[in-house]
Amino acid sequence: NKTVYTFGGAADHSDPRQKDKTVTGGKGANLAEMAQIGLPVPPGFTITTEECVSYLAGGSDFSDALRNDVAAALRHIEETVGKRFGDASDPLLVSVRSGARVSMPGMMDTVLNLGLNDETVVGLAAISGDERFAWDSYRRFIQMYSDVVLGLDHGLFEEALEIAKEDKGFYSDTEMESEDWQALVGEYKGIVEAERGEPFPQDVHLQLWGAIAAVFDSWDSDRAKVYRRLNDIPGDWGTAVNVQAMVFGNMGDTSATGVAFTRDPATGDKAYYGEYLINAQGEDVVAGIRTPQYLTRAAREAAGARPLSMEEAMPEAYAELAQVFDLLEKHYRDMQDIEFTVERGKLWMLQTRSGKRTAKAALKMAVEMVGEGLIDETTAILRVDPMALDQLLHPTLDPAAPRDVLTTGLPASPGAASGKIVLDSDTAEQLSGRGEKVILVRVETSPEDIHGMHAATGILTARGGMTSHAAVVARGMGRPCVSGASAVSIDLPTRTLRIAGRELKEGDTLTLDGANGQVMAGEVRTIEPELAGDFGILMEWADRHRRMKVRTNAETPADCRMARQFGAEGIGLCRTEHMFFDADRISAVRQMILAEDEKGRRVALAKLLPEQRADFRQIFEVMAGLPCTIRLLDPPLHEFLPHGDAEFADLAEATGYGVDHLKRRANELHEFNPMLGHRGCRLGITYPEIYEMQARAIFEAACAVAQGGADTPVPEIMIPLVATKRELELLKALVDRVAKQVFEECGCPVDYLVGTMIELPRAALMAGEIAEEGAFFSFGTNDLTQTTLGVSRDDSARFLAPYVEKGIFARDPFVSLDIDGVGQLVRMAAERGRATRPDIKLGICGEHGGDPASIAFCEEVGLDYVSASPYRVPIARLAAAQAAL
Ligand code: PEP
Numbered sequence: 070n071k072t073v074y075t076f077g078g079a080a081d082h083s084d085p086r087q088k089d090k091t092v093t094g095g096k097g098a099n100l101a102e103m104a105q106i107g108l109p110v111p112p113g114f115t116i117t118t119e120e121c122v123s124y125l126a127g128g129s130d131f132s133d134a135l136r137n138d139v140a141a142a143l144r145h146i147e148e149t150v151g152k153r154f155g156d157a158s159d160p161l162l163v164s165v166r167s168g169a170r171v172s173m174p175g176m177m178d179t180v181l182n183l184g185l186n187d188e189t190v191v192g193l194a195a196i197s198g199d200e201r202f203a204w205d206s207y208r209r210f211i212q213m214y215s216d217v218v219l220g221l222d223h224g225l226f227e228e229a230l231e232i233a234k235e236d237k238g239f240y241s242d243t244e245m246e247s248e249d250w251q252a253l254v255g256e257y258k259g260i261v262e263a264e265r266g267e268p269f270p271q272d273v274h275l276q277l278w279g280a281i282a283a284v285f286d287s288w289d290s291d292r293a294k295v296y297r298r299l300n301d302i303p304g305d306w307g308t309a310v311n312v313q314a315m316v317f318g319n320m321g322d323t324s325a326t327g328v329a330f331t332r333d334p335a336t337g338d339k340a341y342y343g344e345y346l347i348n349a350q351g352e353d354v355v356a357g358i359r360t361p362q363y364l365t366r367a368a369r370e371a372a373g374a375r376p377l378s379m380e381e382a383m384p385e386a387y388a389e390l391a392q393v394f395d396l397l398e399k400h401y402r403d404m405q406d407i408e409f410t411v412e413r414g415k416l417w418m419l420q421t422r423s424g425k426r427t428a429k430a431a432l433k434m435a436v437e438m439v440g441e442g443l444i445d446e447t448t449a450i451l452r453v454d455p456m457a458l459d460q461l462l463h464p465t466l467d468p469a470a471p472r473d474v475l476t477t478g479l480p481a482s483p484g485a486a487s488g489k490i491v492l493d494s495d496t497a498e499q500l501s502g503r504g505e506k507v508i509l510v511r512v513e514t515s516p517e518d519i520h521g522m523h524a525a526t527g528i529l530t531a532r533g534g535m536t537s538h539a540a541v542v543a544r545g546m547g548r549p550c551v552s553g554a555s556a557v558s559i560d561l562p563t564r565t566l567r568i569a570g571r572e573l574k575e576g577d578t579l580t581l582d583g584a585n586g587q588v589m590a591g592e593v594r595t596i597e598p599e600l601a602g603d604f605g606i607l608m609e610w611a612d613r614h615r616r617m618k619v620r621t622n623a624e625t626p627a628d629c630r631m632a633r634q635f636g637a638e639g640i641g642l643c644r645t646e647h648m649f650f651d652a653d654r655i656s657a658v659r660q661m662i663l664a665e666d667e668k669g670r671r672v673a674l675a676k677l678l679p680e681q682r683a684d685f686r687q688i689f690e691v692m693a694g695l696p697c698t699i700r701l702l703d704p705p706l707h708e709f710l711p712h713g714d715a716e717f718a719d720l721a722e723a724t725g726y727g728v729d730h731l732k733r734r735a736n737e738l739h740e741f742n743p744m745l746g747h748r749g750c751r752l753g754i755t756y757p758e759i760y761e762m763q764a765r766a767i768f769e770a771a772c773a774v775a776q777g778g779a780d781t782p783v784p785e786i787m788i789p790l791v792a793t794k795r796e797l798e799l800l801k802a803l804v805d806r807v808a809k810q811v812f813e814e815c816g817c818p819v820d821y822l823v824g825t826m827i828e829l830p831r832a833a834l835m836a837g838e839i840a841e842e843g844a845f846f847s848f849g850t851n852d853l854t855q856t857t858l859g860v861s862r863d864d865s866a867r868f869l870a871p872y873v874e875k876g877i878f879a880r881d882p883f884v885s886l887d888i889d890g891v892g893q894l895v896r897m898a899a900e901r902g903r904a905t906r907p908d909i910k911l912g913i914c915g916e917h918g919g920d921p922a923s924i925a926f927c928e929e930v931g932l933d934y935v936s937a938s939p940y941r942v943p944i945a946r947l948a949a950a951q952a953a954l
């Protein structure tokens with residue numbers, strides 16, 4: 070297998086490995102593909118990801134094969150452009166960029182102008198006829214190389230540049246003359262030598278290998294690791310390296326550089342979208358140093374901006390670019406994110422990839438591309454990330470609510486966010502860890518801010534365009550973001566900021582509207598999302614393609630109604646204990662728990678019966694004949710006990726018991742390990758009157774609804790935490806007995822099922838036997854994960870993050886099912902249950918029922934349904950369809 074692939078010029082692009090992202094990375098594969106379809110791509114070569122992996126494993130050594138192959142590939146570039154690397158009279162310059170399988174902020178990004186040294190800079194000046202350009206390029210190269218390859222603080226160089234400008238009385242870089250840049254190069258070289266004890270490398274081959282090593286090493290940088298952890302990217306992929314002939318967007322006013330999308334990545338509108346800068350290098354656009362200009366005339370006019378758009382300033386290059394956009398969309402059948410450069414009027418393509426997009430844009434594009442005949446329905450279903458739907462399902466700012474608008478920046482990533490102002494990423498992470506909502510406010514963000522951006526509910530930056538780091542990362546993470554709000558100035562020493570003359574401090578509340586760029590003081594009211602339109606269409610397609618049903622975990626009529634709006638086809642888990650906490654009945658619940666004997670308990674249960682009956686009745690009415698799985702009381706009783714003297718005093722008054730007596734009873738109920746204690750069906754076994762009351766409430770409610778003429782409900786009564794067949798047998802008999810009594814009393818029998826949760830390894834092992842009693846199983850994978858791993862679901866946060874970082878778990882097993890371990894128990898229980906009772910109903914109601922990877926596993930095992938919290942229902946519908954395709 071080749072270690073290096075060349076592209077552009079006369080290169081042979083026929084080896085399929087070259088277009089395989091796992092081998093050449095996203096950037097390398099797409100460069101080869103663009104070159105192959107005849108687009109203007111500067112020649113270059115890609116070192117494979119495999120070389121990165123073996124370099125990192127082999128103690129940072131380059132193989133001889135790699136050295137030879139790189140030398141040959143360099144000759145390919147030299148021959149194609151007719152320049153030689155290191156040639157003092159007409160030097161070839163190259164860019165060196167990383168490029169993993171998926172784009173990954175956090176890794177070394179780019180070194181431009183590599184191949185410049187004290188001699189070649191003179192040749193470049195002569196051959197380009199532009200001294201200023203040559204010296205500017207050299208100083209940029211030293212600065213970039215020193216930062217990303219040599220690891221020197223870039224602040225040192227920025228400071229030297231600021232001082233140089235101050236000395237001259239200049240405001241902007243564009244005022245710097247050739248001699249000024251030349252002098253600065255001297256300064257920069259001095260900095261490098263002082264910091265490293267050796268001069269800036271003059272040997273162009275040493276420069277190249279240094280940059281290649283830096284790209285490889287950056288795969289294992291802390292920032293890259295954090296990004297991988299947050300995005301579930303395996304650590305063993307490695308990155309490719311792309312070395313490509315430089316083209317220059319900074320060769321005067323007929324040159325430019327830009328970033329563009331073939332459709333609007335924020336809204337999904339079918340309109341070219343992008344930014345460009347005349348006489349600039351690519352980094353200038355992304356870094357937000359100069360404010361980029363619009364690509365199209367329409368966008369410029371819509372924004373009321375003055376500087377000419379590319380369409381107006383460079384009509385020929387723009388026309389060619391527009392053709393390339395169309396060609397690329399047809400070729401890739403997806404929206405493309407493109408980097409280009411115009412060098413003295415000639416267009417060059419530097420990169421294309423499927424563009425990151427907001428959930429709203431993803432939906433709109435998927436639906437519209439089906440309409441355009443570009444993709445089919447199944448591709449559309451597969452193209453939308455189910456988790457991204459989350460962004461659409463959450464509230465947006467109420468347009469009618471008053472807004473105290475401080476300033477307006479760029480609408481970089483949509484959604485509404487309110488939170489406390491924080492000025493650095495570590496603080497953002499700390500506060501959000503304590504459950505606070507925070508807005509991260511920065512001058513601009515860098516990959517070092519990824520953890521803070523993740524922790525924040527919204528991001529505000531003073532600088533940077535729509536393609537700045539903050540904008541791109543925020544969109545990918547689904548965080549609302551306003552960028553380039555230039556009226557924001559931050560004073561870190563006093564932890565304050567001024568926005569258009571108003572003074573705010575860290576900790577004050579701010580609201581962002583990512584849809585229009587507004588920054589508002591205080592919190593603004595929100596409204597519920599719109600579920601029709603593209604969302605409705607895609608959901609309809611998904612429903613047509615999925616096999617599994619999607620139910621919801623809900624126990625209030627409001628949640629049930631919301632879940633039905635989101636498309637829930639039943640209730641998979643109604644946790645009846647949540648009804649016990651309501652203010653109007655907690656005191657009866659406490660009375661029941663603290664009673665000395667059955668008689669005392671029955672008195673309290675009699676008070677609870679009508680309350681529960683009313684709850685179930687409302688739920689059955691909302692669910693209108695859909696199946697409803699209702700779980701009988703599960704948690705340890707002491708969870709309901711009073712806390713603090715005031716609550717004890719209230720309870721004493723309500724029950725007539727003395728406070729001391731109540732406290733003694735509460736003490737008696739204390740358990741050392743409540744999760745493994747007196748809970749679940751053990752409550753039903755020891756205090757059958759509790760389950761009797763609940764069963765009665767369910768059946769009476771069902772009969773009342775049926776007799777009222779509404780759709781007859783089908784209650785599925787679920788017994789929690791069963792470990793043995795006998796437990797289920799006893800409790801099923803109890804439920805059947807109550808059913809018989811109620812049906813006789815009201816003269817209106819309804820269909821019902823009795824089944825169990827599978828939450829304990831023993832239950833999974835004995836599933837064949839348990840299925841003799843249970844008509845259905847619902848996998849309670851929260852407890853099943855806890856009991857299989859022996860990891861407390863309530864205490865794991867403290868140690869699970871390092872576990873994931875060290876690769877012990879690929880993901881938090883309480884978020885995404887441990888398929889290898891816990892999954893085996895699920896699979897086995899499903900098989901054994903079906904062997905006993907072929908028509909047994911199988912579902913999942915742990916949190917995993919809303920996680921796409923776990924849903925794919927449920928499809929594989931052949932479960933009948935998944936159940937998720939209301940907001941996750943659409944995610945589950947889409948994920949179930951993807952799993953079935
Ligand atoms: C479970 O254990 O997975 C479950 C759904 O029950 P709970 O979360 O209420 O314990």
Ligand code: MG
Nearest residue numbers: 828849851852
């Ligand atoms: Mg449970």
